[in-house]
Amino acid sequence: MEREREGERNGVDISVLPEGCISNIVSLTSPKDACTACAVSPIFRAAAESNAVWETFLPPDYQAIITRSSSTSLDSSNFSSKKQLYLSLSDNPILIDDNKKSFFLDKSSGKKCYLLAARDLCIVWGGTPQYWRWISLPESRFPEVAKLLDEWWFDIRGKIHTSMLSPNTNYAAYLVYKLARRAYGFTNPPPKASVGKSGEGEDYKQTVCLCMPAVEPSQQDQVVLPQQHTSHPKLRKDGWLEIELGEFFNKGGEDELQIRLMEVEAGTQKTGLIVEGIEIRPTKG
Amino acid sequence: MALELKSSDNKIFEVEELVAVQSETIKSLVEDGCADNVIPLPNVDSKTLELVLDWCKNHVDMKLDEEKLKEYEDKFIEVDQAVLYDLLLAANYLNIKDLLNRACQKVADMLKGKTPEQIRETLNIVNDFSPEEEEEIRKENLWAFEE
Numbered sequence: 001m002e003r004e005r006e007g008e009r010n011g012v013d014i015s016v017l018p019e020g021c022i023s024n025i026v027s028l029t030s031p032k033d034a035c036t037a038c039a040v041s042p043i044f045r046a047a048a049e050s051n052a053v054w055e056t057f058l059p060p061d062y063q064a065i066i067t068r069s070s071s072t073s074l075d076s077s078n079f080s081s082k083k084q085l086y087l088s089l090s091d092n093p094i095l096i097d098d099n100k101k102s103f104f105l106d107k108s109s110g111k112k113c114y115l116l117a118a119r120d121l122c123i124v125w126g127g128t129p130q131y132w133r134w135i136s137l138p139e140s141r142f143p144e145v146a147k148l149l150d151e152w153w154f155d156i157r158g159k160i161h162t163s164m165l166s167p168n169t170n171y172a173a174y175l176v177y178k179l180a181r182r183a184y185g186f187t188n189p190p191p192k193a194s195v196g197k198s199g200e201g202e203d204y205k206q207t208v209c210l211c212m213p214a215v216e217p218s219q220q221d222q223v224v225l226p227q228q229h230t231s232h233p234k235l236r237k238d239g240w241l242e243i244e245l246g247e248f249f250n251k252g253g254e255d256e257l258q259i260r261l262m263e264v265e266a267g268t269q270k271t272g273l274i275v276e277g278i279e280i281r282p283t284k285g
Numbered sequence: 286m287a288l289e290l291k292s293s294d295n296k297i298f299e300v301e302e303l304v305a306v307q308s309e310t311i312k313s314l315v316e317d318g319c320a321d322n323v324i325p326l327p328n329v330d331s332k333t334l335e336l337v338l339d340w341c342k343n344h345v346d347m348k349l350d351e352e353k354l355k356e357y358e359d360k361f362i363e364v365d366q367a368v369l370y371d372l373l374l375a376a377n378y379l380n381i382k383d384l385l386n387r388a389c390q391k392v393a394d395m396l397k398g399k400t401p402e403q404i405r406e407t408l409n410i411v412n413d414f415s416p417e418e419e420e421e422i423r424k425e426n427l428w429a430f431e432e
Contacts, residue, residue, distance in 0.1 A: 035429035
């Protein structure tokens with residue numbers, strides 16, 4: 001029997017496998033591989049587009065998360081397939097928890113990501129109008145963002161339960177922000193960031209250099225301690241800036257993660273920071 | 286207690302019940318009282334059945350030694366594609382979950398990170414799509430093809 005098959009190309013033909021097996025195989029690859037597989041052959045396409053495959057790529061609690069959104073367009077019957085739902089959650093973040101959080105999936109891995117709105121953060125003196133103002137901006141995904149008018153005590157904290165994140169994943173946290181024209185006070189000294197479990201003590205590993213070099217006219221000497229790492233801003237696709245605050249590995253479990261950005265020692269006046277929120281997403285690679 | 290299994294090419298295998306019931310299919314037959322005579326397995330040839338039974342036996346023997354079992358499984362699954370598909374089909378037919386998963390994972394690992402052309406070459410698949418169809422699929426899944 002073997003010799004007969006050798007007459008054909010190597011005699012090995014994956015079409016001997018039932019579609020269910022091929023779906024099983026594809027579900028053990030990745031979302032990206034599943035999309036690539038669609039172009040291989042009609043059999044592969046049928047298997048790779050099946051709901052069985054994309055159900056495994058969606059986070060196990062996706063239904064529960066979707067119900068936390070007040071948007072009616074997320075009714076799963078509006079999506080022709082689980083694949084469409086997956087792609088939608090990756091490309092179009094949804095607002096949950098009373099519009100205080102934005103949820104989306106990391107497209108290539110299916111891991112859960114969040115952007116915590118400024119309203120979801122603890123901004124010290126955030127409720128005092130002389131220091132911080134809450135405004136609506138069309139380019140924000142949230143109803144309000146926080147604008148720093150004038151303050152020397154700068155302390156912003158975000159918290160999230162690790163159970164909301166994907167387990168066994170390395171995450172990074174980013175401040176998502178803009179700088180008003182006359183922003184200053186964030187260079188000398190620059191704020192420091194810490195990312196870690198609440199109550200475990202704060203380890204300020206990261207110095208945060210909020211200003212793009214072009215914006216700051218005066219080239220002041222920056223005080224960067226040798227053992228600290230300095231992060232720099234990047235422009236995002238949604239038009240906001242982001243700057244890394246730190247990384248952590250989520251094992252899973254029921255902890256609370258705290259992300260903190262602070263500069264309260266120097267007494268220097270700060271102004272012009274507009275905070276969209278803090279984003280938490282997996283690191284690449 | 287021993288069971289008798291007959292492969293598609295009429296070879297008889299005598300197997301301990303404990304080993305044979307790793308297959309949910311055989312387990313159901315035993316529970317329904319249909320396993321007194323020789324159990325015919327028309328979908329599995331003797332070469333494949335021998336490998337499958339070796340898997341089952343080792344899973345009974347090494348049940349408590351996770352490390353040793355993993356070492357065995359890794360070595361076991363290093364087979365050529367034809368054998369791999371035969372194992373996959375047999376595991377599917379006989380409903381042996383851990384073997385099915387391991388075999389599927391092995392094929393999945395062969396697909397990861399590859400372009401459609403590379404997948405076709407690795408798995409000897411003929412491209413049944415017309416150029417227009419393929420172009421449309423690539424457009425629909427553009428993000429997967431960008432890097």
